[in-house]
Amino acid sequence: MASVITAQNLTLAYEKGKNIIINDATFTIEQGEFVFITGPSGSGKSTLLKSFYGQIKPYKGTLNVGGFDMKKIKKAQLLQLRRNLGIVFQDYKLINEWTVEKNVVLPLIITGYSLDVQKVQAEKLLSHVKLADQAHKYPLELSGGEQQRVGVARALSKNPFMILADEPTGNLDEFSSGVVWDLLENACDQLNATVLVVTHKIPTIFNIPYRHFIIENGGVHEVH
Amino acid sequence: MKFIKEHLMFMLPLMAMLIGIEFILIFNRVTTSYEKKLKNEYAILVVSKRQLTTPMLRAINEKIDSVEPMDRESIAKEVTAGMQDSAMVAIMKDLPYFFRVHLTSYLSLDELKEIKQQLSSVDGILNVEIFGENYHAKHTMFKLVKMILNVFIVMLFVVSLLLVIKQMEVWQLAHKERMAIMEIFGAPMMLRSGILFKIAFIDAIIATLLNVFIFIYIKNSWASRTDITFIKENQDLLLNFSDFLILFVTALVIVAVSVFTVAIRSSEVPEG
Ligand SMILES: Nc1ncnc2c1ncn2[C@@H]1O[C@H](COP(=O)(O)OP(=O)(O)OP(=O)(O)O)[C@@H](O)[C@H]1O
Ligand SMILES: [Mg+2]
Secondary structure, three states, X not given: OOEEEEEXXXXXXXXXXXXXXXXXXXXXXXXXXXXXXXXXXXXXXXXXXXXXXXXXOOOEEXXXXXXXXXXXXXXXXXXXXXXXXXXXXXXXXXXXXXXXXXXXXXXXXXXXOOHHHHHHHHHHHHHHOOOHHHOOOOHHHOOHHHHHHHHHHHHHOOOOOEEEXXXXXXXXXXXXXXXHHHHHHHHHHHHOOEEEEEOOOOOOOOOOOOEEEEEEOOEEEEEO | OHHHHHHHHHHHHHHHHHHHHHHHHHHHHHHHHHHHHHHHHOOEEEEEOOOOOHHHHHHHOOOEEEEEEOOHHHHHHHHOOOOOHHHHHHHHHHOOEEEEEEXXXXXXXXXXXXXXXXXXXXXXXXXXXXXXXXHHHHHHHHHHHHHHHHHHHHHHHHHHHHHXXXXXXXXHHHOHHHHHHHHHOOOOHHHHOHHHHHHHHHHHHHHHHHHHHHHHHHHHHXXXXXXXXXXXXXXXXXXXXXXXXXXXXXXXXXXXXXHHHHHHHHOOOOEO
């Protein structure tokens, strides 16, 4: 198996020197692994995910994602890496001027897939997240939980090699959460995607093997 | 209301720039036609002991177009008016030949002086008069006006471009979030800025059309009624079909420059 993420003494900070969020973390994640990341609010879970898609650069240590050194990565390479990731945001980050349908296929639009492919994929994914009848609505016409599911569908729309999901079930009831867990399990199990999920609560029923990292006081520790 | 205001804030400076371009185009055409007119009306006077021909002088300087002999007899007649016929014969014997030398194009004073020098050294040529000052006085005035116009248009361009970019920044701010989301999903700058191009592209088309209409009106309606003879005479030079393309391409370039300026400047800098 090949490593998709390698962190060596990784240290993250928003302001250099001050307020270190992640301190001296060392870990590797292999292709096709499923990883849960938990930890108290404000501990740096979202920040760690940001470092994986290059929104924050390593302050100290090294971080390699998908073969790219995230400290030295060039703008064009970063965009290329991002096009192959599926990201679910804690605050959804949907484009409010676009329909749900168009939001879901944003990654396909960016890669330049034809309208036909976009249409088929949007239909399929929206039915997976149980939103088939909301395709033509706009994000602000949906409930929080519905918007979150649109975000999940968008992350899956291009079969990414890695999915980074920040609280993908944070606003969902038990049923909808189950739907999302199934989709993520499936992406990992069937499509061999690497899946990293930040969550407050690991689901009680989970059908595939997974790893579990806890972030606390700046440290990243694996629970065995 | 806000919508209209925003688009006017973009379109008016854009139109000002296009009008500036159109003025430059018109003025260049007028200059060319004016120089042609000057050239046609102009000739160097050459006094010579022997006959001169066009090929002879062309061999000396290629800018010489033709040589036109002046009627010697009428000159002699004028001088000997009221005298005996023998005086006329005597004068004709000693009278040199006079020629008008026409040029192929409008030349500068230095070029004229060079031709004068070359002609003066030709065997048999007694005198060369280039009427330099007279020829150039009008043209110098014309060039001055042209220079002032160009300076003015450059200033207009700079100010207008700043205004256009300012408005582009306003639009970019309005679409900031969408562009940021697209960037996180790896959209290249061109795609992220697509929305800005779309808005600006439509405005560019409208601005170009309005400009063309203004000049069509000036050409066909105002120019035929005006008292300014120079404009009346040069009515044809006011708007060419190719101007339409030049204006449109210019508008597109301005739009592209403003979008890129804004997009590159705002490109996300990773935190930390
Ligand atoms: N853009 C930012 N600039 C400066 N500090 C930030 C920024 N974003 C987050 N922080 C700080 O970094 C720390 C970690 O934030 P982060 O969002 O990673 O926490 P989290 O573990 O995701 O929390 P939660 O479970 O509430 O989402 C917090 O103290 C937060 O105040
Ligand atoms: Mg968070």
